[in-house]
Amino acid sequence: MQINGLHHVTAISGPARRNLDFYSRVLGLRLVKKTVNFDDPGTYHLYFGDADAAPGSILTFFPWEHAAPGRLGVGETQETVFRVPEGSIGFWAHRFVEQGVPHEAPLKRFGETVLSFRDPDGMRLALVGLAGVEAEPYWTDGGIGPENAIRGFHSVSLLLADAAPTAAILTDVFGFAEAAREDTLIRYAVKGTQIGGVIDLRVAGGFLPARQGTGSVHHIAFRAADDAAQQEMVRRLVQNHGISPTEQRDRNYFRSVYFREPGHVLFEIATDIPGFAVDELAAELGRSLKLPAGLEAHRAQIEAVLPELA
Template structure:
């Protein structure tokens, strides 16, 4: 059985598509590589922020569900997303940048031998910058070449995703058995799990949290995390694997930009497995990625209806 190769993407919920676009583009310097809609709820935007060309393993995505209430952080949730930067100097750069833009942060810290900088956005969504200075695992992407952050300091991939659980021993056993991650280190209540080549881009940090009350989903929280597989053939092997474990799952789903498989290892935590390709370059040129509303072919016939339902967001940067 081929292991998962790392983190593919993280999808979260925002209160404002406009504000999250500004936060990710102008402050974090992550490129909007695709402006599309939730394929299961066409009134909702699905925005993809990633590296220079939208490489797998680099994208954080957002839904802006109409009428969503604010979520609550706690135990039994996917709690925090990490963004990889090349080295410790880049972490310091973002500390200065967050001070400049009044971004709430917790200062530079260290975890599992890596410099980190925890911070949050206007919704209380939790993130951290993490240094690749001593990283030898799965390769990152490429920083946005024409963004507001210098390439030498730019975000170029996703790092460890934090998952808070109230029953750590049971969750660990199931996570290792089904998804084949292995625990490689621990610091107090924080447990580091890795897959594939390991390193920042192939890690999950499971937090043994018996003290917090249960989280609930809403804006400011994470909807799901996706793990990477190279292609459709391996994805189908994982479909069979989840069926062998009698784990309820979606089966194979074609998301056009990638192929997917969804399952809940533990309620309410949703995991996706997604292929590295085809990617985001098929329907827009590199120079204008994310500037128009992009729709998969099966929704193209509904373009007029969809454009009437989702409010316009100006994402043109090429000029």
């Protein structure tokens, strides 16, 4: 059965070691894959997720140490939101104070308690407290117990000049439907999807366009069960919306096509298969540097230029 929703979110960070420390120790996420940017193999590509490295839990980074800070603007992901147990928001607020993490006071959004914060590069993140998620897969690290651990993505919000063209893609291609409206936010959701099943569109006409850099989301990826499901999504994009994605690209752990949606956010359609355990045991994910076959002959040169992570 096709499960729709987010597959992963990819962002740009500064120093790799700082990025790894924050997401593994402060947030307690699992490092599920340590590889390189296939288009820039002198740079890491770090993947963080839950215990199962499940689609819908994966946040990835290109750590470009000397990149300039990004500027939030129209045509970009504004905030990436994780799910946590409903009673854990107080724990996280206290932890952010202890760890010196910039954060805002909790507030209600669509009836749910949301705690917004930023990572060391200024990336906009949030936690939303939800009832009934305690039994879902989690990873515990950095002294975070199962009663407080993150359970994958809740949503992303996109900052747009006009919501309607993007909404047409979400509904026709990815199976979302409008669920609610609040202030300038329009919520789209996929019925029956537990993790990564919500996209919020924030209409903000007149803002400057986004400028990508550290702290920016590079792209967001939506799930396709397999190649056939991906091809059906591509067919709808071409036939119904006049958008032609890139050719399919093999990313080892999924196969991807990319396109700019009408609001200028870079979207990816990524297959669930073959998954992150294709080149290492599930119990050993993230422990060693993994390279695609085409780069394996250059391992020594690549390892020589990558910064130390520990």
